[in-house]
Amino acid sequence: MESLTITLIIYRNAFVRGAQLAVRNWPVFLTVFAYSGILFVAMMFAGMLGLVGGLLYSLISAACMGSFLYLVEQIVRASRVTLQDFQRSFTVYMWDVVGISFALWIFWMVVTPIVANAPSGEVMLLCINIALFIFLNAVFELIYFGHYSALGTIEESYRFIGDNWIEWFPANIALAAIFLGLWMLPADSLALEVVRLGVVSLFVYFAFVVRGLIFAELFHSNRRGRAFRYRAQR
Numbered sequence: 001m002e003s004l005t006i007t008l009i010i011y012r013n014a015f016v017r018g019a020q021l022a023v024r025n026w027p028v029f030l031t032v033f034a035y036s037g038i039l040f041v042a043m044m045f046a047g048m049l050g051l052v053g054g055l056l057y058s059l060i061s062a063a064c065m066g067s068f069l070y071l072v073e074q075i076v077r078a079s080r081v082t083l084q085d086f087q088r089s090f091t092v093y094m095w096d097v098v099g100i101s102f103a104l105w106i107f108w109m110v111v112t113p114i115v116a117n118a119p120s121g122e123v124m125l126l127c128i129n130i131a132l133f134i135f136l137n138a139v140f141e142l143i144y145f146g147h148y149s150a151l152g153t154i155e156e157s158y159r160f161i162g163d164n165w166i167e168w169f170p171a172n173i174a175l176a177a178i179f180l181g182l183w184m185l186p187a188d189s190l191a192l193e194v195v196r197l198g199v200v201s202l203f204v205y206f207a208f209v210v211r212g213l214i215f216a217e218l219f220h221s222n223r224r225g226r227a228f229r230y231r232a233q234r
Contacts, residue, residue: 099150
């Protein structure tokens, strides 16, 4: 019962703080439109450049993902994002994203032919995807909190989830359910579609800030330490 109470306190603090930071940094949702425009232009050129274009598009996609994570980090650590943060954000974690993506690509290059030819191959692939989703769920936060190598980030995510899955997943499942609900809202006109995309974009930042706040609490403590601190504050 005490463990549940402590987890709910962590959630309450993270959601309240996350909402405050999301409102304070509301312009960040505009970056999603910037990312969309960048990726759209990159896709157009990639189609004309063949293999080189595909590689270029992968790098640009990694830069956009790294930019997003850097802005989330600034919200979590510094409580605000500036235009200068956005301008410098594209190169900070680009190679971290590239390294992890490449490691997973190698993994699937090896595993897919083996599993595809095995009995119940589709079921096995589904189970592997679920396992990766579970045990690599903290990779995003570890990119900007941990600063490990690509394989080190994957290994640390496995360890973190193994130690904290009870505290980590309920809030993330709730955030994912809300995201899906917002994403499925009807938009019968271009104006409504833009509004829906803006709301979804702002919620994505809110969700990742909440994840970052929860992760910071869990990553820098253990259950015994959190229980001791909770008793001391009563």
